[in-house]
Amino acid sequence: MIVEAALVLIDTEGLEAVTMPHVAQRLGVGTMSLYRHVSDKRDLVDAVAERVMGQIEVPDGAADDWERRVVGYLRALRSAATAHPALGRILADHGLTVGPVFAQLETVHGVLIRAGFAPGDAVRAFYSLFTYVFGSVIWELPRVHQQPEEAYVSSWNKAIDALDPSDYPHLHALRPDLPSAASDDQFEYGLGLLVESLRTRGDQLT
Secondary structure, eight states: OHHHHHHHHHHHHOGGGOOHHHHHHHHTSOHHHHTTTOSSHHHHHHHHHHHHHHTOOOOOOOTTOHHHHHHHHHHHHHHHHHHSTTHHHHHHHHOSOSHHHHHHHHHHHHHHHHTTOOHHHHHHHHHHHHHHHHHHHHHHIIIIISSOHHHHHHHHHHHHHTSOTTTOHHHHHTTTTGGGGSSHHHHHHHHHHHHHHHHHHHHHHO
């Protein structure tokens, strides 16, 4: 109940809103009663991250099917990070030290190695994909997840309207496409390029 209350606070009011008194108030209990279950705010935030990460699964499939299993895991991670906007910050600030993450890392690196990636390449390939996911999420969140998508389109139109077409002809011509910079299509486009690059690199090494 404590973890769930903290998660709701994080999702609705932001990470800074999580204080022991605030969580206790939501639960209708005394602040000191929380300390029987969590040692401090950091411990509670780690428990929240563990709850969220524990709901993410590496898809089933062949032991070496990295394009289905590893990439599928990263898509699921992106979904969790957009549903819970503070997740990326928690993982970045606190490190990947919550329980479920180790099991997930063990699985995805094993899949990459079975697929033929050398150990060092498996690590670099995974973190190239992993950091792309969180970079995309950080870009998308304020543009199309924390405000209506129409507001993002409107902001582009307003900005371009203020530009002289003779000085910025390309931006005016690209006006219909620019809002797609924060979209599922953009994410999948970039992810596809990374996967294709890793696939080609793997083919060259075999």
